[in-house]
Amino acid sequence: MKLLKLFVLMCSVLAAPAFAAGDAQAGKAKSAACAACHGPDGNAPAAMYPKLAGQGAPYLVKQLQDFKAGRRDNAVMKGMVAGLSEQDMQDLAAYYASQTGTTGQADPQWVEQGERLYRGGDPAHNQPACSGCHGPAGQGVDAARFPRLAGQHAEYIEAQLRAFRAAGRNDLGDNVVKRTNDADGDAVGMMQTVAAGLSDRQIRALASFISGLSE
Structure with missing residues (x-):
């Protein structure tokens, strides 16, 4: 039953709508505030923070949306995303997705x-x-x-x-x-x-x- 449930959930996720493309160049400029924790290119120097470089843009957009909506709880990220527009999220995701992860x-x-x-x-x-x-x-x-x-x-x-x-x-x-x-x-x-x-x-x-x- 557990595996069947996972399969059903996977199918529902795969059916999710596609994300609009962001502007990686614009995202690079907007990422300055993120660099302290995640590094200038998304390769976080501290192990407690995630590497964002090379991460899929749709996943990154969802996480930013979830932080802003309170579906994912993190006090620091809640403050960081409070002023982000949907376009900002798309641009940031496009930038980090274009980088190479270590x-x-x-x-x-x-x-x-x-x-x-x-x-x-x-x-x-x-x-x-x-x-x-x-x-x-x-x-x-x-x-x-x-x-x-x-x-x-x-x-x-x-x-x-x-x-x-x-x-x-x-x-x-x-x-x-x-x-x-x-x-x-x-x-x-x-x-x-x-x-x-x-x-x-x-x-x-x-x-x-x-x-x-x-x-």
């Missing part, structure tokens, strides 16, 4: 487990492979707004998986950081469902492996 380095102790989970999932526990949505090389799927993962900071990936896991479980208190902006209406979102079954060790292994992926 590759990190996976911790050797986690590579085998991380690769196994990423490419094959855990069938015994009905856990799907990450590559099914994010691609074998972590390149993502722009049309479906599935993000590029290749080379992303392990610390950031781990934090997001934990936040999705917290949102997908019912036994955690309100003081736990949760991420719910993958939800489709009132349904539990795809990433919440996937992450809910991951252990701490699995999350650490996946995050480390993903950081070393390159397209």
Whole structure:
């Protein structure tokens, strides 16, 4: 049932309308305020912040829209996007999508487990492979707004998986950081469902492996 639900959710996302193209040159000028955290070219120097370089524009637009609408909760980003217009979001997304992302380095102790989970999932526990949505090389799927993962900071990936896991479980208190902006209406979102079954060790292994992926 879990895999069937994920398939239905994937189909609904794939059917989402296409995004209008932004102006990358205009986005570069508008990105000055973003550089302190995400770097001048979108390759964030600090591991707690996501790399935006090479990320799919539709995914980036959705995240900016979600921050502004309160569907994704982050105090810093809420302030940053408050004054952005839809065109600003499109332009910023186009700029970062045009940049080249850097590759990190996976911790050797986690590579085998991380690769196994990423490419094959855990069938015994009905856990799907990450590559099914994010691609074998972590390149993502722009049309479906599935993000590029290749080379992303392990610390950031781990934090997001934990936040999705917290949102997908019912036994955690309100003081736990949760991420719910993958939800489709009132349904539990795809990433919440996937992450809910991951252990701490699995999350650490996946995050480390993903950081070393390159397209």
